[in-house]
Amino acid sequence: MTETLIEVRALRKEYASRVGKPRIIALDGIDFTVRAGELFGLLGPNGAGKTTTVKILLGLTAPGAGTAFIGGLPVSNPESRRHTGYLPEGHKIPNYLTARQAMTIFGRMSGMSSNDIKERVPALLERVGLAQWADIRIRKFSKGMTQRLGLACALVHRPNVLLLDEPTDGVDPVGRREIRDLLREEAKNGTAVLLNSHLLSEMELTCDRVAVLRKGKVAAEGTIDELTRRTAKYRMIATPVDEPLLAMFRETGAGVERVNGHLELSVNDLQHLNALVDGLRSRGGMLQELSQMRSTLEDVFVDLVKTEGQQS
């Protein structure tokens, strides 16, 4: 069985508010695990508790209740960060340093020897496409370059857990693909990657599994496939499509919608779908195309957020 590297159990966090106002619940008992070699995404609207979760995992903030472990160690123990790499959102790597100096300082703070640093830094800079910029001060870097350097700093000590907050923020499409490839490679080598991003398409392309946080709780969790195949929806192009046909479909309990010359059908199962096709044929209709529709991660996300709006 694959080793669990990040474990969060019944994590709860409240923030004090102004006197007389209720406390703000940032996390309300969330649970999740990330295994070695897994790319796990945390999604959620602003204020859902994503950043608080990452901060607790890094010991930047103490949990109100519950437990969090990295590599089997409680996150209150600094040793849990020995093999953890972190890229914060909007990070400020001291801009008076060069890329090489920054990586050397952070490598040393992670306990690396000088020889190891000398060997690792050029290789990593090459890997993130900054080899030519190794000795240039960071203040000269573009946002995308700073982001790549942040990633290199997070990876310098060969971590087996990576916590990344908006890793592709400000990076061009080619760079985004490179970062995606790099993360996949890290995961392939057994690193557990926890991604926190608003770029849903990016998460969809990168993550194996995601959890959607809503109001400090896990509203949904699963693989991208599981989350996006929640409803059995099909796209049908057929002729002729008239109102009596649609009425017949609706009578079976199917959801039917006309969209740009095709039909979107919501059915209970495959038998139900076949019954609709039989109905079409019995009325002399011709089936031109039938394909399963998949909701995107964005659809799932928006649905969940809408639910939140309706509940509140």
Place this chain on the structure above:
Amino acid sequence: MRVVWANIEDVWREAAARWTLITYFILSTIFIVIFASAVNLDIVDGALAGARLFGKDVEMRGGGIGIEQLVMYSELVFSIIIYGFSVLLAVFATAHLVPRMQEKGTVDLYLSRPVSRPALLLSRYVAGLLLAASNVVYLTGAIWFIVAWKTHIFNPRFLLSGVIMMFVIAALLAFAFLVGTITSSTAVSIMSSYALCLMSIFLSIVHGRIDAVFSHDWLAAVVDGLYWIVPKAWELGGSVAAYVTGPISHMKIPAPGLSAFVSTGMFGITCLVLAVWRFQKKEF
């Protein structure tokens, strides 16, 4: 140990990149050059035949003062000036170390490393002290060398007085770290450190005559209490002077008692402990 080295490297590189280090040493060099060019001594057969300070002849009373005495006087004056100058510069050059580290987006990078918060804060404190010490060594060392070169009189006490200066700087830096940890503001750290320095001088001056200065007993008690809490910048300045001139000097500058050192040390340690405690508890 690697954490300490990493912080020292970080602090020194920042000081170099932000011109702090250069300004620090340019100001000190100007000070040294002024001193070197201001002192002109005529030494004949190992004895002082004449001396000019800032272009003016030094009066040789009763057949002239001895060269040892002149060296002692100049080193006394310069040790006091260096004391004030180095404390002023040290606070200015290092007070930003905590506020800047605590900035959002930066503190996460430091705290995500396998370093305990006390170790991180204390290694930064050590790095700041080393930066200040480099300047004190440069100032006292250069003046000492110039004096020795011009007069062939070596007074190691002048050189060693830098240790007392560093003791005071260490206490003030601990206070600046405490303020920086609480407020995350460089300006507030600098202002409050200077204010503390001024207050300690004021308290030292009035302490001997509290009853005469304050009409209310409670006010006298508060001032007396404060006097024993704050670092003794004034007394330790006197200590620098007394140490430089030495016990055999005819000047007989009174040295403050051990209590000035103990209370200053206690103040520094307390500030540092509180800063570590606050930093440990702080949520980012």
